[in-house]
Amino acid sequence: MxxxxxxxxxxxxxxxARPVLVMQTHVSVQQLPQFLGRAFAAVIGHLGMLGEAPAGAPFVAYHNMDMQNLEIDAGFPVAHEVAGAGEIKPGFIxxxxxxxxxxxxxxxxxxxxxxxxxxxxxxxxxxxxxxxxxxxxxxxxxxxxxxxxxxxxxxxx
Structure with a gap:
């Protein structure tokens, strides 16, 4: 093509449809790498405390494309629905x-x-x-x- x-x-x-665990935020594109590092580590830590593991690659869901105020979810797919805690929320793709x-x-x-x-x-x-x-x-x-x-x-x- x-x-x-x-x-x-x-x-x-x-x-x-895939269940996921994510952290949600609004962030500028310049701050995105720092947030993603924190979010991915937090979700992995939470899964570990539950005796679970990610069921796929880390991802970001972009709800908009405003580079100064991105609305995103960052996390991992999971094998089945699991509870969130604090900033970590369950959801679905x-x-x-x-x-x-x-x-x-x-x-x-x-x-x-x-x-x-x-x-x-x-x-x-x-x-x-x-x-x-x-x-x-x-x-x-x-x-x-x-x-x-x-x-x-x-x-x-």
Whole structure:
């Protein structure tokens, strides 16, 4: 497909609803890395206290794209519904059709995946709805930036 870089692979998939544990906040894009580190560690710690483990990659749900006031949920999918505590809240990633695009490269270049996914959705005659999700498939502390894998997901109408 014209305009999609070789490292941005898009597809439509059918997904089951997934229970999650998250921390919610409003944050600027500049403060996002610090918040994500704290949120992911807090959710992992809470799961450990419950004798549970994550059931998938860490993710962020973006409820808006206001770079100075992002409304986000950050956390992990879990195998079944579990109780939250304090700032940690249970929730769900909805099921149904979703368009996804795998971006390989630095996080600051993931915008290319959003552009590719938007074109892909339009080319398939579909419309995105609601929240945009990013799943971080490998660890930026052990993988060089050019090999980071981010799966961008838009639920579809």
């Amino acid at each position: 014209e305009g999609i870089e070789m490292n941005d692979q898009c597809e439509i998939e059918k997904r089951e 909805p099921g149904g059709d979703a368009a996804t695009c795998l971006h390989v490269g630095p996080y600051d270049q993931v915008g290319a995946a959003y552009e590719a996914l938007t074109r892909f959705i339009a080319a398939n005659g579909r419309k995105a709805k609601g929240v945009a999700y990013e799943f971080y498939l490998n660890d930026p502390t052990t993988v060089e930036p050019s090999k980071l894998e981010t799966k961008v997901l838009f639920p579809l109408e």
